[in-house]
Amino acid sequence: MTENGCEYRERVLTMDTMNPNVKRVEYAVRGPIVQRAVQIERELKMGIKKPFTEVIKANIGDCHAMGQKPITFFRQVLALCSYPDLLEDSKFPEDAKSRARRILQACGGGSLGAYSTSQGIEMVRQDVARYIERRDGGITCDPDNIYLSTGASDAIVTMLKLLVSGEGASRTGVMISIPQYPLYSAALAELGAVQISYYLDEDNCWSLDINELRRALQEAKKHCRPRALCIINPGNPTGQVQSRQCIEDVIRFAAEEHLFLMADEVYQDNVYADGCKFHSFKKVLFEMGMEYSQKVELASFHSTSKCYMGECGFRGGYMEVVNLDPEVKVQLTKLVSVRLCPPVPGQALLDVVVSPPQPDEPSYDTFMKERTDTLATLAEKASMTQEILNQVPGIKCNPVQGAMYTFPRIQLPPKAIQEAKEKGQAPDMFYCMKLLEEKGICLVPGSGFGQRDGTYHFRMTILPPKEKLKIVLAKIKEFHQHFVEQYS
């Protein structure tokens, strides 16, 4: 082979020599379909004609990219922290200034540019702990158990890293829901752990069925050692909100089976359905009495990327660990220290998120209005999405009780399935690719999240502005009907 007319030697790093675990990693949310979407965008820019004028990326929960506005107060505080000369500017409200001053005082040299301690700025961890205490009705939270992270993903991967050990049949198995957010499967592949799939009950609003947990566990015990159970609540991509009873059952199950619990609660403020309420695993655990609260090991995760703020780009987040072995905790601290610290602007943002303006402060009204508007719009879009999709013959959509996505089931004609298989594509990938090419709408095929054999889905975010969302849904409807016609 030649390149630039020069013969070259075998490369050091090729597909054959590369870390085989990396090869196994899959991450559909930014997979081939998104790469194609970016390509199409470029083609549009170059003037190439398409049956649409813009690509709508409904593949990812990226609020601001979809036009959601940042919360003014948060950005004011961050701007003040970034450029403290603005503390003299009379246009900034006093509460924003006092927050900024307080954050800067906790930073080395009074600057966002200093490294923080690896676990995160102590004051921010204290604020997070108080926030959790308020959220959980007073159940104590020790700031020492809080680890700030680079988005929730970072913390989840770190926890999994600690948990993975053993060889062969004693290799760590990690239970994850199917459908799942593919960070989990990707991390497990990278770490060479065993993925144990438990299926959510689609016929029952994607709820978690404890018998299914048992089945999955018993089966897995034959080939690995199940040691952790991951729960995403509210669900991603499935949008269900777990009932308190169900959480109790899961905790009991974890206690009996000796599993480390990982609760991904990044959508905790995104609950829309009447009758649904977010219950944190920590709170339920502590309400179940000391028999549980003193022994079940739990890590729960939160982030600045979702909820009403949607600040994905700041990569802020935290985890709380409960009942972690003290020696292991030292190891955890050591492990996070290698990466020095999570981004400090993200830490600052997290601090304001957990200590927002209070009723007696000047920014309170604006803040509440912005927050309420965002959440109300999301709730409206959640129910609109469900309604419109359910009107389409061949699409069946569970209620979007929470989070930011709908994960409807789509009936695909046998001929389409056959054609996809001939192309070596998952049928829903085939479907989504066609949707992208014909309508400019970018969704993620259900196969990227996992689904029961023979069922097909896609994930789309409900984040586009209402008007745009209506167009997206209408286009999907049109496309689906046409697709079904074409292949019947």
Added chain:
Amino acid sequence: MYRLQSLAARSLIAGALDQCSPLTLTSLTGVRHKSQGPSVEKYGQMRFITAEAKVAAERLNGKIREKTLTMETLNPQVKAVEYAVRGPIVIKAGEIERYLEEGGTKPFSEVIKANIGDAHAMGQQPITFLRQVVALCTFPELMDSPSFPEDVKWRARRILQGCGGHSLGSYSASPGVECIRKDIASYIEQRDEGVPADWENIYLTTGASDGIMTILRLLVSGKDSSRTGVMIPIPQYPLYSAAISEMDAVQVNYYLDEDNCWALDINELHRAYQAAKQRCQPRVICIINPGNPTGQVQSKKCIEEVLHFAYEENLFVMSDEVYQDNVYAPDCQFHSFKKVLYEMGPEYFNSVELASFHSTSKGYTGECGFRGGYMEVINMDPEVKAQLVKLLSVRLCPPLAGQAAMDVIVNPPQPDELSFKQFHQEKSSVLGALAEKAKLTEQILNAVPGIKCNPVQGAMYAFPQIFIPPKAVEEAKALGMQPDMLYCLRLLEETGICVVPGSGFGQKDGTYHFRMTILPSTEKLKVLLGKVRDFHISFLKEYSALE
């Protein structure tokens, strides 16, 4: 380093570690200090209740429930990780700081953390222009404010246009914001005097550490004698050894030549490579230039030799160039590996696989907290590149504020722009002060009998060799710790100065060092160096008297 704690646990019984017991006691029992706000009592009670309840619950169950995640079940590779820069000595420094805050008394009034290259924490001021751009990007309402110059606004607008929804709050593409990648590519072309840089070879990262880990992750494979070997300098920046442990790769040490200003000796590379070949498959060589912790700046000829060696032995080259703007010695100049590779001709330039790393954390900006950085990857197999993109995508994207900061660094004010004068003045003043402190540090340390310090040609640290009397070495060994750890712990206890023992970076057997940053302000640095000198002299005296 962390072995210290378990060792300490054992020796505590024998009371052997009295001198350093604050460290070990607190980390062993989790005892908290009193100054942590009103909830302290609550913690105390909680803990008490917890202990009681635990016993009760255990009785109830009729058995003692083991935790799921214990030292026995923990990922053994995590256990093997060591990272001295934030190791036990730093944890202890934090404890002493809190003790002082509570009104405790020590022979000093403040702890000076010279353990890490944390410029702003040491009082270095941020570059105004950079912060103005970041503030505007963060709160675009300020675009209307007359107090921001046009060149700042122009840059902020451009960055925001590259962001989804024109917000720093959106995810970027996983390799980074496209216009920032393009700016980096032009910056590299300019730096390397026209050597072409393709923006699609640029990947933004969460600090350089993230990029380094990611590339290593791709490279580690094989079992036993075909397991990937990674050549790293000794002394090294412990991110490398930590990553190698975490990934269970084989660390292949090549020793820098202390007698020759820590220069890299090509014969030593050959030796290390040959010796390693028997137990692993060396597939990558890491270079840190300018050196951390050793401060040497590599000559062009030496870089050529390394690249030739990599070419001959078929090694992937990783060049850590985060200190590329930190060169102080008048006879030294930074040469990028990429440029040298290019100048060696197409045979090399089109074949040697190279990843080079840069960051916002060092240079003259010192923006560590933003976790900005990038890597440029050349000659990477296109299929592997697709795998790299996939791997990066799992973590979604590097922090946008850090990407924005990186953009300002590669696209600073030009002479015809409004902010140029102030920017230029701030930049030269930071770099000028660093050069001065580099010299000062070397001079003062070399004046101390028993300390020998190579010139700090670049980067941000001195890594002097210290003579430790045999009696002190003996005592350290009896305590189960490295002699330079004993030295640094004593230095911390007696003077409040926190430096990192050389054993955390690696050193030739029987030699002892410490790493200290030259970042404190000149005045503070003088005080610090004076204290180190006094301590060293009295340490020597104390242990020589025992002979």
